[in-house]
Amino acid sequence: MGGGLEGNAIYRAVYGLVVDTLGWASWLAYFIAAMVIILIVVNGVLVLGTLYTWFERRVLGRFQGRLGPNRTGPFGLLQPIADALKLMFKEDIVPRGADRLVFSLAPIVMLVPTLLVLAIIPFGRGSFLADLNIGVLYIAAVGGITTVAVLMAGYASANKFATFGSMRAVAMVVSYEIPLVMALLGVTVLAASMSMVAVVEAQHLPYLLVAPLGAGVFLVAISAELNRNPFDVLEAESELVAGYLTEYSGMKYGVFMLAEFTNTIVAGAIFAVLFLQGWQWTVLSPLGSQVGFLGFLDTGVVRQIESHFWFLFKVGLFAFAATWVRATLPRLRIDQILSLAWKVLFPLSLLNVLVLAVEVIVWPEPSVGDLAIMAAINWPVAGAAFFVAARLVSLGTRAPGLGVGAAVGVR
Amino acid sequence: MTLRTEPVVVSIGPHHPSTHGVFRMRLTFDGENIIDAEPVIGYLHRGTEKLAEERQYTQVITLTDRLDYVSSMTSNQAFVLSCEKLIGLEVPDRGMYLRVIASELQRIVSHLIGVGFFLQELGGFGGTALMYAFRERERILDLFEMLCGARITVSYSRIGGVFADAPADFWPALRRVLDDMPGYTDELEALVFESEIVQSRTKGVSPIDPVLAVNASLTGPVLRASGVAWDWRKAAPYDVYDRVDFDVPVGANGDNYDRFWVRIQEVRQSLRIVEQCIEQIEPGPVRATDAMLFRPPPGDSYVPTESPKGELGFYLVSDGSIAPYRCHVRAPSFINLSLFKEMLVGWKLADAIVSLGSLDFNMGEVDR
Amino acid sequence: MTTAVTGHELADALRERFGEAVVDSTDGAVWIAPAAIAGVCAFLREDEAHDYALLSSLTAVDYVEYFEVVYRLTSLSRNAMTVLKVRVPGRDGPSLPTVTPVWRGAELQEREVWDLMGVSFDGHPNLKRLLTWEGFEGHPLRRDYLEPPLPYTWPHGG
Secondary structure, three states: OOEOOOOOHHHHHHHHHHHHHHOOOHHHHHHHHHHHHHHHHHHHHHHHHHHHHHHHHHHHHHHOOOOOOOOOOHHHOOHHHHHHHHHHHOOOOOOOOOOHHHHHHHHHHHHHHHHHHHHHOOOEOOEOOOEOOOHHHHHHHHHOHHHHHHHHHHHHOOOHHHHHHHHHHHHHHHHHHHHHHHHHHHHHHHHOOOOHHHHHHHOOOOHHHHOHHHHHHHHHHHHHHOOOOOOOHHHOHHHHOOHHHOOOOHHHHHHHHHHHHHHHHHHHHHHHHHHOOOOOOOOOOOOOOOOOOOHHHOOHHHHHHHHHHHHHHHHHHHHHHHHHHHHHOOOOOHHHHHHHHHHHHHHHHHHHHHHHHHHHHHOOOOOHHHHHHHHHHHHHHHHHHHHHHHHHOOOOOOOOOOOOOOOOOOO | OOOOOOOEEEEEOOOOOOOOOOOEEEEEEEOOEEEEEEEEOOOOOOOHHHHHOOOOHHHHHHHHHOOOOOOHHHHHHHHHHHHHHHHOOOOOHHHHHHHHHHHHHHHHHHHHHHHHHHHHHHOOHHHHHHHHHHHHHHHHHHHHHHHHOOOOOOOOEEOOEEOOOOOOOHHHHHHHHHHHHHHHHHHHHHHHHOOHHHHHHHOOOOOOOHHHHHHOOOOOHHHHHOOOOOOHHHHOOOOOHHHOOOOOOOOOOOOHHHHHHHHHHHHHHHHHHHHHHHHHOOOOOOEOOOOOOOOOOOEEEOOOEEEOOEEEEEEEEEOOOOOOOEEEEEOHHHHHHHHHHHHHOOOEHHHHHHHHHHHOOOHHHHHO | OOEEOOHHHHHHHHHHHHHHHEEEEOOOOEEEOHHHHHHHHHHHHHOOOOOOOEEEEEEEEEOOOEEEEEEEEEEOOOOEEEEEEEEEEOOOOOEEEOOOOOOOOHHHHHHHHHHHHOOEEEOOOOOOOOOOOOOOOOOOOOOOOOOOOOOOOOOOOO
16 A cells, blocks of 8 residues: 555544544544544545536536526525435335345445545545555446446346346446556556556646547546446436336435436546646646645645645536536447447557557656657647547448338339 | 347337337337337327317317327318318418418427427437427417417417417517527527537438338428428418428438438428518408308318428318218328338337437327 | 319229229219229329329228228329229128238228228238227227227226
């Protein structure tokens, strides 16, 4: 294990309180303090996920020329609470023929990986639960578990729509894990580390600027992993009613929805850490990474709070962009989604790793200037690659084997 | 190792988000591919034709509102045209112009809903396109409210003309809508037809051969998308369609894309027709007769009209009494389902939903 | 403007070929013998002088002594329209040949006529109930149809 909780102000405060004031054993203090932090992080993120349901509905409403929820509390802010209350009081129906155990377990399996990822996310300067030296790999490993939950839900529901949805999910995730991991590999090559904290600290320039190809592939692949538009085929409401969620009701449904929205927030956090400099803010600051926006108040506490703010801001940007995409794009068909993964994203992600690897050999420990040169090389490469991919790969429809109109004799 | 597979039969509907009401399709799947399809209808059957036999002709007008409930103006018009033909009644000019204005506005509404739901069925947009389409629809429904006090079930056309003349403030309100509509149409068209994903999802999907389309009695935009320029407003102009100038947009491939392209183009043509009607309309009576009781001589009549869905006509048989002896509705939505199987078999579930939407049928008219 | 081909004109054209099968004609329609209807329809569709490619509508009227099946044909190339009628006698199981092989569009409409009027079409590929449900008794559009008393209701319904 890389770093620990020692740098965390809350941890130190609680630890100090338990050891010094209460005089308890240090292992107990460590346990209590860690639990306090975990409690704050998990609940904080879940509240963020809940708030995101409100945010998405409001923003979507604006995109569509309507208001969105605005009756419960100021600006409709209490709407998620009202929704949760409603779901809690609904009857919990398990369909006849369902596999009861798997059916009940699926929402939990859906939510847990989301929360596990939080363990390695640096939320601010020195503010993280654990600094795993295999952090990036850990994300890929834990993130894949949600598919199992979808498969469980689809199988256990004993419903054809649910089965369709979960089968689509498996087909999709098998395809999209590869470009996703490849995009993560590009970041690892650049930062020369798999630790999330090291990745943030290595980003003198945001990797979004340095490796646009990787960032693009990551964004597309993560939307597929999150089942968001235009890849939401597994719960495509116009085709599969609600896909794998069809038979769920009450709080089980609520947990699924919570997990889905929290997933978006967590994905935003991952994107912010890997491609947007995490808690740092240098794009607007000509003086480099060490001076923040509030640099004149350069005290430890202020800078730590400020870093949290920047991190949340970037997550919010991602959430807004996700909503924007949802309001703008129609859904792809499942075969188009798969060909996009294998014919476009996979080659592009390989190219990304290749180019970055060569550049890292040339500039082993890149400074801001080196990163800027890399960006200057990578943007034209990315543009050319996207252009070529768009030219070579067509997602258009080919006529199927069975002839249309062949069944009837026409003169 | 070989995996054993077997076809899955999925019953989509009658309660399904995208079956336009209570339509049911029985689809057999091999994986995601459809290998058999059968429409199952009748869940909204209200016996309109039977009900009409027990009512006076004027009372049947309100039944026609409830056939194609997103396009009641054109249903009213088709019915009263048939009644007028039974007794050879001449309608005053102003009445005919008002009917045509109302019908063309209704056509815009119907096509907007068709395109809106088509985009909804393509998935995504989070409902954006549908909301855009409904926004314009609201404005036209407000105009209907000014004309006759109702928005959906209008019963505006009456035997011998229309219910009443338009109020004075109807014309400026219509002007405002007409000024805004081309912009809205462009906006919707850009949203739909310039989107890469929409094109890759709809171009070449479920094409209908023109010969087969005619053979299967398809009419309306579905037929025209296949390249057959057949429009009853041109072929047998009723009311004042022979006095206005408009084009019949025709598709090239008969695929899902063309079916919606044709609808958007027809919105533009409808706007043209309304513009010309406003120029030509002159003051005068709007209704030939105020007779409360309509008692035609024995005989039968049928007037084909071009409703937004296709050829709509009422086959009326009169036995000389005050109620029709037989009132058959030639419902375009229903007959356009003839090629259901051919359109769906071989495509994927996602395509099937869109192809179904491209027929733009209305369950009130299918089941009657 | 669509030409309405009068029944007399059409009857004259058809008599050469079908002779006795042409029963009667008025200005509005031609009456065809039930057995010959499929052949007449195929001829009218195939023959270039007629070219009735579109079957506009197919319906039936119950005149109590007999059923009258009405075929409304449209020629897109000539912009002409005409009406064929067939008198089918009998209350139980009146039948006539199907025209589904001639016009694909007749399939659903013939099913509807069978469902609501009880006129059956021989050779129809899929003559099942359409608007009512399987197991429904009677044909509701007949003039003598009486709604059965409750508790006859939708299956599994209230």
